[in-house]
Amino acid sequence: xxxxxxxxxxxxxxxxxxxxxxxxxxxxxxxxxxxxxxxxxxxxxxxxxxxxxxxxxxxxxxxxxxxxxxxxxxxxxxxxxxxxxxxxxxxxxxxxxxxxxxxxxxxxxxxxxxxxxxxxxxxxxxxxxxxxxxxxxxxxxxxxxxxxxxxxxxxxxxxxxxxxxxxxxxxxxxxxxxxxxxxxxxxxxxxxxxxxxxxxxxxxxxxxxxxxxxxxxxxxxxxxxxxxxxxxxxxxxxxxxxxxxxxxxxxxxxxxxxx
Amino acid sequence: xxxxxxxxxxxxxxxxxxxxxxxxxxxxxxxxxxxxxxxxxxxxxxxxxxxxxxxxxxxxxxxxxxxxxxxxxxxxxxxxxxxxxxxxxxxxxxxxxxxxxxxxxxxxxxxxxxxxxxxxxxxxxxxxxxxxxxxxxxxxxxxxxxxxxxxxxxxxxxxxxxxxxxxxxxxxxxxxxxxxxxxxxxxxxxxxxxxxxxxxxxxxxxxxxxxxxxxxxxxxxxxxxxxxxxxxxxxxxxxxxxxxxxx
Ligand SMILES: Nc1ncnc2c1ncn2[C@@H]1O[C@H](COP(=O)(O)OP(=O)(O)O)[C@@H](O)[C@H]1O
Ligand SMILES: [Mg+2]
Numbered sequence: 001x002x003x004x005x006x007x008x009x010x011x012x013x014x015x016x017x018x019x020x021x022x023x024x025x026x027x028x029x030x031x032x033x034x035x036x037x038x039x040x041x042x043x044x045x046x047x048x049x050x051x052x053x054x055x056x057x058x059x060x061x062x063x064x065x066x067x068x069x070x071x072x073x074x075x076x077x078x079x080x081x082x083x084x085x086x087x088x089x090x091x092x093x094x095x096x097x098x099x100x101x102x103x104x105x106x107x108x109x110x111x112x113x114x115x116x117x118x119x120x121x122x123x124x125x126x127x128x129x130x131x132x133x134x135x136x137x138x139x140x141x142x143x144x145x146x147x148x149x150x151x152x153x154x155x156x157x158x159x160x161x162x163x164x165x166x167x168x169x170x171x172x173x174x175x176x177x178x179x180x181x182x183x184x185x186x187x188x189x190x191x192x193x194x195x196x197x198x199x200x201x202x203x204x205x206x207x208x209x210x211x212x213x214x215x216x217x218x219x220x221x222x223x224x225x226x227x228x229x230x231x232x233x234x235x236x237x238x239x240x241x242x243x244x245x246x247x248x249x250x251x252x253x254x255x256x257x258x259x
Numbered sequence: 260x261x262x263x264x265x266x267x268x269x270x271x272x273x274x275x276x277x278x279x280x281x282x283x284x285x286x287x288x289x290x291x292x293x294x295x296x297x298x299x300x301x302x303x304x305x306x307x308x309x310x311x312x313x314x315x316x317x318x319x320x321x322x323x324x325x326x327x328x329x330x331x332x333x334x335x336x337x338x339x340x341x342x343x344x345x346x347x348x349x350x351x352x353x354x355x356x357x358x359x360x361x362x363x364x365x366x367x368x369x370x371x372x373x374x375x376x377x378x379x380x381x382x383x384x385x386x387x388x389x390x391x392x393x394x395x396x397x398x399x400x401x402x403x404x405x406x407x408x409x410x411x412x413x414x415x416x417x418x419x420x421x422x423x424x425x426x427x428x429x430x431x432x433x434x435x436x437x438x439x440x441x442x443x444x445x446x447x448x449x450x451x452x453x454x455x456x457x458x459x460x461x462x463x464x465x466x467x468x469x470x471x472x473x474x475x476x477x478x479x480x481x482x483x484x485x486x487x488x489x490x491x492x493x494x495x496x497x498x499x500x501x502x503x504x505x506x
Contacts, residue, residue, distance in 0.1 A: 163340075178361055
């Protein structure tokens with residue numbers, strides 16, 4: 001599981017980095033004389049309504065999907081871990097306030113929150129990353145808090161306090177490494193989730209804006225031609241499917257082996 | 260002197276998430292005890308009588324519900340954490356949970372040696388490198404690159420004692436330091452502790468539920484039962500002669 005997942009992810013990362021060398025055409029290059037061509041030798045995944053090469057756009061779209069997924073989860077981990085550590089370690093009123101906030105966040109349907117915020121601040125790839133990150137940390141905070149609570153009771157934490165180590169040292173050097181395993185699992189699964197959300201937002205026109213190619217907005221433009229040009233929708237769909245599957249495989253595999 | 264005066268400690272335990280009710284545990288009900296330099300004070304009592312709670316409070320990390328701990332005649336809560344750490348140190352029963360499982364022995368020794376450099380105090384011994392500290396507890400420097408789980412219980416407890424004495428504290432609190440070790444290793448650790456006491460003049464509080472062990476190594480023995488100190492000499496003699504274990 002881990003190997004398959006990680007293998008696909010490494011492959012995708014390479015595709016994203018080497019996109020200019022892999023893509024046979026520029027992703028924005030239009031050729032109106034070759035509109036809506038089915039897959040052929042010249043265009044292995046066909047062309048879209050503006051005569052752009054679908055394969056090239058798909059390759060460049062990898063960059064968008066991976067960076068949105070990873071950056072969004074990075075933001076979410078940063079907030080979730082900090083809130084969880086602080087809440088679990090300090091307890092009391094700090095914990096009560098932070099956890100009630102988490103409860104509230106968890107009771108709001110995240111996707112509608114996303115839609116509202118994006119509609120308000122405007123769609124762009126950066127806003128999408130930030131908004132997904134900022135809305136998806138609460139469940140992570142809960143996990144980290146529970147782990148922190150139990151780790152804090154261990155003698156080595158008491159020793160660290162007895163030595164008068166700073167709170168930062170105790171939290172980030174002594175407790176964090178002992179609570180990180182479930183974070184890694186949940187973050188890995190989270191990347192797949194974030195990629196799906198990005199696709200959905202882009203599909204609704206609230207994510208990455210054309211002409212920048214993202215798998216989600218490729219799906220959108222493809223839907224109008226579903227009857228006559230299936231390749232416009234099918235290939236981005238398959239790309240999303242494989243990528244999300246790869247992150248889930250890796251996450252599940254890590255969950256099993258970190259147990 | 261490290262002195263506990265009329266310490267009371269009440270824990271409030273939540274019964275369940277949904278019931279919202281809680282009950283109180285009276286762990287200590289007015290305990291006074293003195294730990295003097297250059298002496299080993301023994302503290303014996305059955306398990307659950309509050310010995311560990313008292314030890315944690317004596318470090319100044321855990322606060323008592325009532326009463327106070329005096330460290331060299333000053334309330335221990337008025338010391339800065341580092342200053343307090345340079346005077347009082349603690350060793351726990353379970354060596355496996357006393358070191359961070361994720362960090363190497365070297366890292367965990369170096370972090371207290373770094374602390375040592377920050378403390379303004381006239382140290383008697385030259386301890387700059389981890390190896391020099393390990394010499395005090397007779398552990399080979401080969402363990403430095405290991406993680407705690409790679410060491411035996413005895414080695415681990417020695418490393419923990421090394422860390423505990425790194426700041427040359429005046430008082431060392433030992434909460435059943437040998438109870439989870441093999442019998443043969445127990446006596447080695449006790450021998451080491453006595454040696455360290457003679458070398459440094461530290462005052463020690465030796466906590467155990469084994470009255471014969473405590474009687475044999477302590478200059479003074481204090482008995483505890485149900486969160487209180489027992490002053491009864493006869494009770495003590497009876498316990499000492501009986502083969503019935505306190506636990
Ligand atoms: N953090 C805590 N929360 C609730 N109860 C506690 C806590 N620590 C200790 N106790 C209770 O206080 C009593 C004394 O415990 P302890 O000091 O560990 O005894 P001993 O070390 O003599 O075995 C026990 O009844 C124990 O359950
Ligand atoms: Mg105990």
